[in-house]
Amino acid sequence: MDVSAYLQLAIRILTVAVAVSAPYIFAAIGEMFSQKSGVLNLGVEGIMMLGAFVAFYFAWAHENILLGIILAIIVGGLMGLLMAFVSVTLKAKQGISGIGLYMFGWGVAGTLFRLFVGGVQSIPGLQNLNISGLTDLPYIGRILFSHNILVYLAFLLVPVSWYVLYKTPWGLKVRAVGSTPRAADTMGINVTKIRYQCVILGSMLAGLAGAYLSVAQANMFASDLVAGRGFIAIALVYFGRWKPFGILKGAMLFSIANGFQRWFQISGIAFPYEVTVVFPYVLIIVVLALSHKKFAEPTALTVPYDREFKG
Secondary structure, three states: OOHHHHHHHHHHHHHHHHHHHHHHHHHHHHHHHHHHOOOOOOOHHHHHHHHHHHHHHHHHHOOOHHHHHHHHHHHHHHHHHHHHHHHHHOOOOHHHHHHHHHHHHHHHHHHHHHHHOOOOOEOOOOOOOOOOOOOOOOOHHHHHOOOOHHHHHHHHHHHHHHHHHHHOHHHHHHHHHHHOHHHHHHOOOOHHHHHHHHHHHHHHHHHHHHHHHHHHHOOEOOOOOOOOHHHHHHHHHHHOOOOHHHHHHHHHHHHHHHHHHHHHHHOOOOOOHHHHHHHHHHHHHHHHHHOHHHOOOOOOOOOOOOOOOOO
């Protein structure tokens, strides 16, 4: 290929990467808030699955995408409330309760899909915005300004979450609860309340991530639609070291690798496609393995707080 062909290839891969990264950003930023408060929510995958079905169903059966997205967020919040009750109030092992939530989401979404839809159906989905004067800009116009509104919302969420976490009193409380909950309690911060808020917020964003997959990316629902993206989102929180812009870098790196492997499969190059499919996942594992010593996770992560326990 000549230089022009390589440039067009790079633009195609980056355009795909920007769109593909949106659900990872939603889910990972949400999980970041949850973990920052001290709660590890492994149920993100199940929440995304149920959110994807709810959004798809209302877009398909009632032709109302916005209502589907709103209900997916609400359903995510309710699942977050369940997770918070089990892990914060009942102080159950967070890993076990998260896996239970994951299985619950998958099971309910699959059952409802078989009952009310029955088979694969497609929907028009969210339309891309055509921003006058920006979409036609050379090179960056297609990469940055040829997406639907949820993509822009995902990227806007990064600086907003950074501001909330580091520049607001509530963000200070979240960080205090996730690192030194007893000291936070001594200062009058309600540890249980903050953890409930963070888990519910994170789950609402996971529900939105699932909605994105069904009504803005695939424009359909299937039993394997989420396909491990919830677990990738959890890994991206570690990759990004619990910081919004670090998560953004991880999401883009994974999505670019994903876009590259998609191009590789249709390029006609004689190479086993199975190898290219696992390339993004291998990349995440390698990066996590190489940078694990630099992790500075919230010190109270996965540790239930009991104000009566003095040990």
